[in-house]
Amino acid sequence: MMACGNRCILRPDRMGVTRLVAGGLAILAIVSGGARAAEQGGEVVVQATVDSGDTAWVLISSALVMLMTPALAFFYGGLVRRKNMLSVLMQCLMILCLISLQWVVFGYSLAFGPDRGGWIGSLGWAFLRGVGMTPNADYAATVPHQVFMMFQMMFAVITPALIIGAFAERMKFSALCVFTLLWATFVYDPVAHWVWGVGGFMRQWGALDFAGGTVVHITAGMTALAAALVLGRRQGYPEGISPPHNLPLAVLGAGLLWFGWFGFNAGSALGSGGLAGSAFMCTHIAAATAGVTWALLDWYKHKKPTTLGMITGMVGGLVSITPAAGFVTPVGAICIGVGAGVIPWFSVTYIKAALGYDDTLDAFGVHGVGGIWGAIATGIFATKSVNPAGADGLLYGNPVLFWIQVKAAAVTIVYAFVVGFVLLKLVDALMKLRVGEHEERVGLDLTMHREAAYTVID
């Protein structure tokens, strides 16, 4: 669970005095103001009060996470060929706009609204009905509900954008728009509810996902694998594909992703205190460790450390620490970072080559594989000494959490792959997913958008 719900779980200091009365929402109605406790039918109820420091940090974090989608656009954009640069930027920007709207209209309600059997939220909060300036103590007791909703919106935006990496350079733009809306509705929103929503079944299991390793990276990564299989390889893959057209832009994108990730992970503490600081630190440590690890592996195997390898390792480290950021020690973060360098490296070096699928920018290889490692590693390295509201992992004598993490990851892997696969096939049947052969050869910038990223003459 992330941040969210887990504000309750993650912040026992406040949890101690916050008891939910039947339905949770009742809280808002009962008490007039201030952190004033009242006896109500034997339960202690506390009015949630806005804390300016917590709210400032979550507002800033929301802006940081928003920046990650344009950052991803440049990370991916630099790695495609010149003729497809704008298509990747456009796909990211369109997803940013489309999902923001979807989130307001019904997405937020499906993910975080009143629970329906542990599987999905109701449409009770559609068009943000009832989502106002008063905090919702179920999710973030000291932050206005609208601010929490905005913070979550940025996660909902970047997740489908990650999948672009698998189908870049050959997906039809109109099909991308339809697929993205369907995917957010049938994959992201339900899984977010399972893990983070009050009543969600994985949350009930006690699965830990601090900032979205399962909800964001496993879902996107598994659907990315489905997309690579459904769309098939690009023309000429693997021999006839030109190298990345602008690695410096990819480096800029990776740098901005790292920067934004502080909001993603430390913001998921939903407050500006020690836990946010600890998550911030672990995020940085894991990214640095994985960057070094990947560079060393390249150095060993290919005789030279590569720029693309280094930034891929950095992003892999950020992915893997995401579910664990608020539960592990600095040493735990280093161990997760080493795994985040080694495991995705083997995945893109050997597994992708052996299986022959064309995951263009390694969305599965980095986000899927890194996300799975992160979810499992949380079950190994989590410790209550960092976060009493979390749980102890395998290393601290608690195999139960480990199995819960494996189970939650496995369910998400199967769900995101199968439903992603079905949705892709559906959109393909409706309107064809892939551009024509000629359009693919000429490039998507010109054929999908009637523009060129670069001019030859001033």
Next chain:
Amino acid sequence: MKYIIGVIQPDRLDEVLKRLTDEEVHLVTVSSVLGRGRQKGIAQVYRSHKEQGSLLKKVKLEIAVNEAFVEKTIRAISGGAHSGQIGDGKIFVMDMQECIRIRTGERGGDAIG
């Protein structure tokens, strides 16, 4: 009048330009080009995927000269670009029919210098 094209290794450009200046050949057009010859490409590695590029980066020089400067130009290019390795490049010399300086309308040998 001759039109001389030299295709050389990019890292030899500074030396070639210096020698052309020493030979008092000042006018030159330089482009960055891709090409291939007997030299094999350098394999690049992207996320462990090896790209055996068949085209290599080269620099192309284009120089128009009067007869008196033909050998000097060849000497400057071949001297500056020579390393003895495969891939040092080539020089092509062609007859040039006409040369016009746009600003003044001068034609022929006068227009070159």
